[in-house]
Amino acid sequence: MPNTKLCDQLGDFNAWRDRQLRLLKQLQPWFKQQGLYTLETRNAIEQAQRALRDKHMTVAVAGEFSRGKTELINALFFAHHGRRLLPADAGRTTMCPTEIFCDSSQPPYLRLLPIESRRNEYSLASLRDQPDQWIHADLDLDDPESLSRDLQKLTQSRPATRREAAELGLVVDTAPSDAGELNIPRWRFAQLNIRHPLLAQGLRILDTPGLNAIGSEPELTFEMLPSAHAVLFVLAADTGVTRSDLHVWQRFIQRPGHVGRRGLMVVLNKTDTLWDDLRSSRQIAESIVKQCREVAHTLGVNHDQVFAASAQKALLARVQNNAALEQRSGIASLERYLGEAMMANRLDIIRHEHTYRVQQALEALETLIRRRLERNGNQRRNLAALADQSDAAISRMLESAQYAQAHYQASVDAYKQSLSSFNEHGRTLLSALDVRTLDQTLDAIRASMTGAWTTHGLKEAMRALFKEINMRLEVAGKQAQQMRRLLRTVYRRFQSEHDFKLAMPAMISIVRHQVELGLLDQEAEIFRNSARTTLMEQHFVTKRYFRTIVSRSQGIFQMAYEEAKQWRETALLPLSIEVKEHRDALTRQMADLRHAADSRKTIQQRIEALQRDDTRLRTQMMSIGKVHALLLDPSATTPARVSGQN
Structure with a gap:
């Protein structure tokens, strides 16, 4: 089992989510019983429930080819397998966008959408519901060799002429072979359903290949990446920010209107290429910090959003249970920040767009109850004054x-x-x-x-x-x-x-x-x-x-x-x-005056009835105050921001 900070953070978030759902479920019958279930209250509660029931959170990993994206996923999420789960050999590895998740209703599987599906105009969303369009392979998680062979399919490419690539809507910069052919991805998209405690709690991982694949899939560019709760943009320490890196960043990651977004992290990967036995640890650290600052300046992000890491060394350290190497790899700081950023973004959405509306509805109810108390008080005072008044x-x-x-x-x-x-x-x-x-x-x-x-x-x-x-x-x-x-x-x-x-x-x-x-x-x-x-x-x-x-x-x-x-x-x-309650109050005032003219005995009975109603209203007010506190729930406040190792 993976023993990571991410598991604890996601577990805490889901526990908070479940508490909120239980609270909202209990509120509905109480509001109905108390006659407070207004349309505003009902809409607010139902919207909050829908938002809370959606437990999915997506982490997208993006960047150019050969930046170590897949190895970073292995180190962050799959080191507990004791080996490299996803293929991450030198050079190009993942050739198609890959969505990794856990659907417990299905056995583990790998679904592959052939690149030829790009010949039609069907969207990825519509193709998800057409199983005959996919190549399906059940996975045996207990057979490492078989699992490795199946997952190697993610790296597959096939030869194609430039004309065929153009017909498929692909722009490939790879130089053609002597036969006039070039390699294109064999698959357009992949889905990996695998058992994992983090994935079972709703986490989804989107592994993207380089610029060509991102730019060729409008849904990936305009829907999947922007909707991710966290995006890891991966660079390589041995190359820094290249022109193609900057192109991917400006075109697909740092979109207009999303500057300074909390869920966006830049990972300067492969820092082990800077480790040099002829330099002191301090000199190496200073060199890494300097490069991180340069990356932050070039990309226009805060310095604490840039993390230096070695995914390969982090994976090795976790497989070998080498605490010193794991610390040096820098993975822990990234993992901690990633968890906080995901939870913060998800909490912001739920609180600001949904729970906030419930709070507004509760405040409207409090105002309503206060006005009823004020009217009751006015009526009691007026009735008490009537006892000494003449008929005239x-x-x-x-x-x-x-x-x-x-x-x-x-x-x-x-x-x-x-x-x-x-x-x-x-x-x-x-x-x-x-x-x-x-x-x-x-x-x-x-x-x-x-x-x-x-x-x-x-x-x-x-x-x-x-x-x-x-x-x-x-x-x-x-x-x-x-x-x-x-x-x-x-x-x-x-x-x-x-x-x-x-x-x-x-x-x-x-x-x-x-x-x-x-x-x-x-x-x-x-x-x-x-x-x-x-x-x-x-x-x-x-x-x-x-x-x-x-x-x-x-x-x-x-x-x-x-x-x-x-x-x-x-x-x-x-x-x-x-308006209605004020009109009713005026009508009651008229009735009280008529009754007082007929008999003074009814005045005290009416005052006692208003006092009983006051007690009921004050109890309602106290109950709503408690609900306010439970919705705010101090245990679910966003964790304090932490800086990276940089």
């Missing part, structure tokens, strides 16, 4: 209450008009963000491109796509602005005229989605104008690329639509509840 005084108070009720009704009528206008703008907003109507435009763009899927055709299709997107976002932005203005107006009216003490709800903004789509347009522009794209004129390549960009655009639109839909449903909900 009570009659005057009844007239005053009737006037207040009529004035309040005028505000309610104005509120209903604002609500109607708010919903009308909301319908226009949702229509602009509706993926279904966007798809109709996309179908028209595809139809216009039939038979013209060249680089020029791709540019025209992209231009039409983003023109439509920007037009829709402009409409959505204007509608959101009108809705925000209406919301502020109606809230302020009730705050000023009727002493409502409601905080303004969170305001909708589509700016984040506009930025995401803008960055996607930038990435697409870079790809469209690259020399690589010019060489990939085959229609299936450009169509597959277009489909990938469309898929990401649809995903962003769908997210914006869901957020807008939920905001439209819940933004006025606290005010609607307060």
Whole structure:
């Protein structure tokens, strides 16, 4: 069994995740029982539950060929096998992107997607569900020799003419042999399902080959790498940052808008090539630190994101249980930081995008309960004062209450008009963000491109796509602005005229989605104008690329639509509840005054009922406070940042 810090960190995270799920499950029936299960609360809890049930975390390892990426994976995750699990011989090793995971419902296997599948326009996502397209091999983990032979398939290549490589959408710089042939990867993609305690807890590893494979797969470039919770960009100490390294970094790793990202680590691998018996340990360490600083400066990252390591020595040390060599290899600092970065990114997503919404819903409930307590207090004081009032005084108070009720009704009528206008703008907003109507435009763009899927055709299709997107976002932005203005107006009216003490709800903004789509347009522009794209004129390549960009655009639109839909449903909900409860309070006040005019005996009974209701409300408030504390859960705070060995 592997005994690493990563196991402990992932185990702690999953324990926290399970505690949060149990808490949310217990909350739902309690909210229903207490009459507090509002639409806002229900939506927030259900979203948080969905986020928490997704236990997958992905580590992507990227870089040019021959940087030791696969050996780094062996050292970090598979040293407990007592040997080199994944093939990592000198020179080119992994020839295709490889996804490593654990699916306990299936026996261990290796699935290989032939490179010939690039002849069609099917995406990797759609091919995952077509088993007949893959070469499947069951793995015997108890037979090292058999396992080694099967995994060697990841390194396989085959001869091809330059024309065939171009037909497959590959750009290969390898010099052709005398026969005019060159080597291309045999496989387009590989999936390795293997038993491992870290993988069983939801960890997934994405091993990528060099520039050509990354740039040739739009899904890898635009979906799989960007969505990883941690990315290890691997360099070699004996070469430093080469031109091709910098190209991979700028094109595929340090994407626009992701500068300073915590889950991004640079690994200066093969530091053992700098170990020199003729130099002191201090001189070697200073040389490594200097090179790390130069790498950080060249790539524009923080120095503590650059880790010097020797994956080969780390693997050897762990296989031989050599603590001194393991420490010298630098693997421990990288492993510790990697675990913290993954957990921090995952926690940020869950807390800021999901648990935070539950907290907001709880705060809205606390405000609601406080207002009920205030109303109860006012009613008790008013009732106590009635005991000493004459019938004439009570009659005057009844007239005053009737006037207040009529004035309040005028505000309610104005509120209903604002609500109607708010919903009308909301319908226009949702229509602009509706993926279904966007798809109709996309179908028209595809139809216009039939038979013209060249680089020029791709540019025209992209231009039409983003023109439509920007037009829709402009409409959505204007509608959101009108809705925000209406919301502020109606809230302020009730705050000023009727002493409502409601905080303004969170305001909708589509700016984040506009930025995401803008960055996607930038990435697409870079790809469209690259020399690589010019060489990939085959229609299936450009169509597959277009489909990938469309898929990401649809995903962003769908997210914006869901957020807008939920905001439209819940933004006025606290005010609607307060409007109803204030109206009910006025009605009760009128009833109390009429009863007091008939008999003073009912006053004390009503005061006692309000006191009992106070006790119930205060108990609710205390319970919600405890839930707040459990959601924050101090034991799950992000670990303190640690520096690398550098």
